[in-house]
Amino acid sequence: MMPPEHETTNITGSPAGVLHAAAPPSSVANVSPCIEDAVSDVQQQSSPARFSILRQTLPPVTLMFEDVAYSVKLETTKGSCFSSAEPKQTRFVLNGVSGIVRPGELLAMLGPSGSGKTTLLTALAGRLAGKFSGTITYNGQPFSSSIKRKTGFVSQDDVLYPHLTVLETLTYAALLRLPNKLSREEKMEQAELIIMELGLTRCRNSVVGGPLFRGVSGGERKRVSMGQEMVVNPSLLLLDEPTSGLDSTTAQRIVATLRGLARGGRTVVTTIHQPSSRLYAMFDKVVVLSEGYPIYSGGAGKVMEYFGSLGYVPGINFVNPADFLLDLANGVAPDIIKQEDQPESHGNGRSLDHLLPEDQNSIKQSLVSSYKKNLHPSVKHEIRRSCSPLLPSAAQTSQSKSSRSSENQWSTSWWMQFKVLLRRGLKERKHESYSGLRIFQVLTVAVLSGLLWWHSNTLHIQDQVGLLFFFSIFWGFFPLFNAIFAFPQERPMLIKERSSGMYRLSSYYFARMAGDLPMELVLPTIFVTITYWMGGLKPSLVTFLLTLSIILFNVLVSQGLGLALGAILMDVKQATTLASVTMLVFLLVGGYYIQHIPLFISWLKYISLSHYCYKLLVGVQYGENEVYECEFGEHCRVFDFPAIDNLGIDNLGWDVAALAAMLVGYRLLAYVALRMGQPR
Incomplete structure (x- = not known):
């Protein structure tokens, strides 16, 4: 209170x-x-x-x-065929x-x-x-x-992380904005003092809240926003x-x-x-x-x-x-008497309740003219008198140069910013990444896939290959569409904090990337563990670990593509539409549905992350000398199976290199897009 x-x-x-x-x-x-x-x-x-x-x-x-x-x-509207543009x-x-x-x-x-x-x-x-x-x-x-x-700047809209408590919000602000020479305990004590000063003691351990769930009241949210700026005095x-x-x-x-x-x-x-x-x-x-x-x-x-x-x-x-x-600012003056213009025939005065737009503009212009004539000169004189410009001496000039060089330094080190942002990101995003709905979605698809491919073997090699391709497309689509929302949703917070000089963009970006690892890799690990053994794939621990590594690699590449699309467009609807078209193209040229792609369009498969993931999954699942029953009583080499033979599984190292290039390229593109769209 x-x-x-x-x-x-x-x-x-x-x-x-x-x-x-x-x-x-x-x-x-x-x-x-x-x-x-x-x-x-x-x-x-x-x-x-x-x-x-x-x-x-x-x-x-x-x-x-x-x-x-x-x-x-x-x-302005564009001109028509008969008129030029205005x-x-x-x-x-x-x-x-x-x-x-x-x-x-x-x-x-x-x-x-x-x-x-x-x-x-x-x-x-x-x-x-x-x-x-x-x-x-x-x-x-x-x-x-x-x-x-x-300078502290508090915007009209309270841009706060909803899942953090009041104390956590102000503590993270103190850790990021107060100088390095202060210890962590001193920074936390400053956050506590701000809580006491702004009357937030009663709700210090309450979550801030957001549109989807309740938190502190509107007045308390406003004081939390003020506290974030007050923490640096x-x-x-x-x-x-x-x-x-x-x-x-x-x-x-x-x-x-x-x-x-x-x-x-x-x-x-x-x-x-x-x-x-x-x-x-x-x-x-x-x-x-x-x-x-x-x-x-x-x-x-x-x-x-x-x-x-x-x-x-x-x-x-x-x-x-x-x-x-x-x-008066609106040009209307109910119950106001303009004494100097009042004719005697109107008795107590002329009511201005129902002025015409022309009359309103006339009042506004009159007030503006009166300000320029009466107040503006005195305001300018006060400004001149308050702080007349002084010619700096040589000592002052050198001192200002040294202070100018030091003021370009950040309040905290890059490593401190990275640690605080990583800790804050993990605490805030765990509620979304490990939400009951998302866990239910992944577990349901995993169990259903395991039941559909229950104990398949090389006798049904077409089904097994289909399961591997499903791995590549599901864990291409799922992380992609989750990552699209990352930067558009955090854009208001990023603009606010970067405008205040809280941290470097690079520290935020790498903290985001590091924080996504436990968030994004746990669910695919659980999924593959369930579906792999239920689906009857090769019962080898080494093969399972290689398959899991490829899926996780594919998840990181797909997530990087989603981050890049979101950072470039900064609009969820546009990014989702473009991602849908992109993943549809990757799906079609992945190598499962179409084995013989026309030459003039075959280059599309070389930019498809699903294509490389699918090839790697097939390459680690089957050995060169493995056979399957192609006809009754007759066995053929697995690599001669048409759906596998056309993939060209001969040098998987190039596929790994291609995914690695995509992993670095997409994330570099996302960073450049953020750098171009954010204040320095």
């Missing part, structure tokens, strides 16, 4: 995350943002024992954005937005849906795709990898709609938590759609957007005075300033 409001606002932002009395906003906000020790007096109040957990403190960050503009090209239209998502947030302040960005709040927040986090105009600086410096590690915390979908009480606790974090010396920026009056009272500053244009940027307590000076005064029915601002 979340602490009461007066306790929540006492949450500190000290490096160890220790609870102490909140500092007043002015004690932090009025300090020059260009000095790193702007909140040293706040940090020194922390407990020495817990302060030692994170000895390296993060400097405060003053965020300044000036005349930020961003546009996108809209898709040129793409440009839509301005942001236009001339400015503001400043200092350590200790909580800034809220308000506006209707589609006004550009999320786009602006994404730009402030350094994650906006494409180019934008204007300047965004952090302590007077542009965005860099060091700023990236000091960010100087700058950005949140997109943290109260979306929450009840008013839970939303108040979330915003109270953010306010307490800001009071500890952090710079906190959040977008919020329609806050209540209680939430609005917690904001220090607000930026109000209307169709990408700013109509206000400044102190939250001065907003009513500003719009009142323009002639917009809320009526008696308005008790929430946020509702008043949103109505």
